[in-house]
Amino acid sequence: MRAMAFTIAVVAMLAVGERASAGFVLESEPNNTLATAQNINGNFTLDFSSNIGDVAGNNTSTTIPHVTISGTGDGTYDYYSFFVAVAGSIGIFDIDFGYDNGPGSVDTELALFNSAGGVLAQNDDFSVTAGAGGSTPGPGILDAFIQYTFTSAGTYVIGVSRYPSFATTGTITGDALQNGDTYTLQVSIQNASVNNAVPEPASLALMGLGGFGLIGGAIRRRRKHAA
Numbered sequence: 001m002r003a004m005a006f007t008i009a010v011v012a013m014l015a016v017g018e019r020a021s022a023g024f025v026l027e028s029e030p031n032n033t034l035a036t037a038q039n040i041n042g043n044f045t046l047d048f049s050s051n052i053g054d055v056a057g058n059n060t061s062t063t064i065p066h067v068t069i070s071g072t073g074d075g076t077y078d079y080y081s082f083f084v085a086v087a088g089s090i091g092i093f094d095i096d097f098g099y100d101n102g103p104g105s106v107d108t109e110l111a112l113f114n115s116a117g118g119v120l121a122q123n124d125d126f127s128v129t130a131g132a133g134g135s136t137p138g139p140g141i142l143d144a145f146i147q148y149t150f151t152s153a154g155t156y157v158i159g160v161s162r163y164p165s166f167a168t169t170g171t172i173t174g175d176a177l178q179n180g181d182t183y184t185l186q187v188s189i190q191n192a193s194v195n196n197a198v199p200e201p202a203s204l205a206l207m208g209l210g211g212f213g214l215i216g217g218a219i220r221r222r223r224k225h226a227a
Ligand SMILES: [Ca+2]
Pocket: 029, 030, 031, 032, 076, 077, 078, 079
């Protein structure tokens, strides 16, 4: 029985630990240019989040694969790269918890680039209802938001900067993020490959039951042999 209890504990820890990290990425410096953009592929999930939605404010977290990036300023721009698998896919780039008048508040801007450095879209401020929850009503209007339909598959880059800044071919110019700035960037990409490397808790539980079955059989065989 002690072995079974131990197995249950290990299965539970695996399930909780891995699930907590699905869909979350910590910003990793240096990511200050298009060429050194941080790759966020392999971290997409369809787990529910109340802070992920489209331009109309509809929650898209369980229908469009998404990643939540937690970023901090250090006097540089932050660029993130990702793959679009299917032409016609929608991409949503939504700053949450950027400006709320509290510590870490930053007036963010976003710029979307193709792999050749061409600027596809850029935004400074947007309605707080876009992208579902996460931007504070009132001051959160300073949180940037872009919804874009990609006309071809390929690798793209989203850049984060501070107002006032502007994107031109190959780079953002103007103010970089400052020390103490904190933001969350929600990236949602239709048809992005969802991270299935981690078994769902249900299948882990089944694996555990299978293991108990084997153990039970061994015990029964041993008893029969002894008798
Ligand atoms: Ca950076």
